[in-house]
Amino acid sequence: MRIKKLFLVGLALQLSACASLGVQPWERDLLAKEEMSLSADAVDAGLDDHIYFSKEGTSGGRAFAGGGCGCN
Amino acid sequence: MQDLSSSLAWRGDHFCGRFRAMASPCELLIDCQDEILARRILDSAISETRRIEQKYSRYLPDNMMAQINNGQGQPVAIDDETYRLLQFANTCYELSDGLFDITSGVLRRAWKFDGSDRLSSAEKVQALLPLIGWHKVNLDEKTLSMPPGFELDFGGIGKEYAVDAVAKLAMQIAPKHSVLVNFGGDIQVTQPRAAQQPWQIGIEDPNRDDHALKLIQIRHGGLATSGDARRFLLKNGIRYGHILNPKTGYPIVGAPRSVTVAAEHCIQAGMLATLALLQGPDAKDFLEAQGVCYWICE
């Protein structure tokens, strides 16, 4: 009987065999979820930005720091 | 003789169903705990596979394929499924500028890839070339007609199509369970598993002739391999793989021994792998340009 050898082709190798970083269009099942969008919870982020903009010395980063209001 | 036996076994966290069809070991991994459901999926898969095999096998008399191939230049009535398969083959023919041609099966009469140095004679090949050429085939939604002596061969797409068809059926029967369909290394997963863990399967490594298994992980989508390291001719130090150029009738020289591609559907992966082999030494460049995940064995 021949000995069957197992070769573990791990995830890392699968990735390295791909052309580059990223996923195929049909692998976007998780990324397509609304909560995975970088703009998810935009209203929360906008409110937070305004609070921290008016209470701290720096602003911006996620989006344009912009002008603002008289609160700072 | 056809092997009609099948088996269903519980393997820790899924059911594994097995049968033989299309000259390959066929395997279904079913991510559920319900044996009745698993049995239903397996039985449906077996009958669907046999249906496709019996409809399109070149070795059976009186099936769809026999009617087409014995048309003798007359129009042959085709059904919708056959029309869709032929349309797909037509697209592949166009995309490959004629390198993928389902009329090229007749070249089998001139070539035997048995590892020897017996190349075919030029006369033999020349005699067959007039029987090749998809562009000479007339196809519409209801009928197909091709010149006398022409033969169609679904060898390049039939098994992959069966894998996808079985996967689609499994999805209909069990829309909430992941099922992996594996026909001799051509694979389709219906959807990711419940706990998101990958399916692990051993596929025969086509690069080795000791039947070594390669363990691969797959979560979703399709996977297919083209090429067979054991089917070649060797003469004067040049290796002739079994992939034939339908335009010259000779093997494509300089192609990788095999190409494995991952894509959304098995048949898509299989065709990309086949088209890559048809590019000969440019197979890698071709796959790079397509931006797909692939594994090449030189």
Add this chain to the structure above:
Amino acid sequence: MQLSRKKNIAGALAAATCSLLGQPAMAQEAQGSSETPWQFDTALLYYGETDRVTAVEGVVGVSKDFGDEHIFSGKLVLDGLTGASATGAVPQPYAQTFTRPSGNGEYQIGAGETPLDDTFRDTRVQINGQWTQPIWNDYRISTGGQLSKEYDYLSVSVNGSLARDFNQRNTTVSAGLSYAFDSIDPEGGRPVGFSSMPLRGNYASDDSFRQAFDATRQDGSDSKNTLDLMLGLTQVINRRTIMQFNYGLSLVDGYMTDPFKMLSVVDDGGITSDLLYEQRPDSRVKHNFYWQTKYAMDNGVADVSYRFSTDDWDIHSHTLDSKLRFDLSDNTYIQPHFRYYQQSAAEFYRPYLMQGDALPDFASADYRIGEMTAYTLGLKYGILLKEGRELAFRLEYYQQDPKNAGFEAPGVLQDLDLYPSVKAVIAQVSYRF
């Protein structure tokens, strides 16, 4: 085969496969090309500091995909602010009297208490709109504007950006510009920098006080211009991970002094001898480096971001923000939030000025540009309703801890709290439909 044709093969095969297997095209593609109904995001937020400012803010956001990724989004924000705000003056072991910013009247601050101006009252309305659409194969443009108006403040801005997708939309590179014009016209006028605050008690009559007060005031409004440049890179790492890198350059030019802030001038004993209105530089160059990663877990999402910000006022800050969303069931989730912030003081920050020292070019005792750390702890609970509607509640605690940036307090100031913490509660209800 020509290379130009090779590119299309995978796509053409995908389409051919779909017609062969009788399956619809990819779900995402189908979504992308069809028009969607208007989506409304509404929220009501309460922000309350202990003994200081209270704000209530209402938001109505709308967005609509008109098909083929032609997306409009807009937002209307209304907020009201009341309460007391630190003036920058230091506490004293005795009660202090201050002139109101309008010059009309005075207020008293008790012994040992941090001077707060309790006349803070403002209403703000802000409206903005943004339009995004593809323009060429993999290119998208986005353009928008914003207007924010308060009683004494107006801000108008326009922005535009260009984004390009690469590598099957796994990589997106973007560049954007924004210009903002702000105009300020505070009640009672803007103070002359470093002018001394007149107190009614030091003048014989109302007229002579008014004359002295008016002398500390500049006429008319002043303005500032802000130009922002932002470069962004978004990269899908794998099926579960997406990353964003931004670099932002901000050039601000104009009036950045806070007309309501002042500095105490103290003697060697720490006793206040004078109160001067603050004066800040009229230009500022800021750099922002922002990194965000989102990771899809089996039953939730991890969202971590880090920001480093630095500017020529010498304010350098580090911000770490993390949100972990856990799906409790198919339609509920909780999301703990932790944010940590740390900044160094502006080089012209002074908690007070020393009597007898030469006046610096610029000085401000505003703790918000002094050294500080701050943290936020929060929890959000969301309920997903039918047809994409969502109801969510958020409760957070925010604490700022100003720090001594290396100033040795003289005399009585050693026994007083010059850097009091600010504690706030944030509560929010949001509803999407």
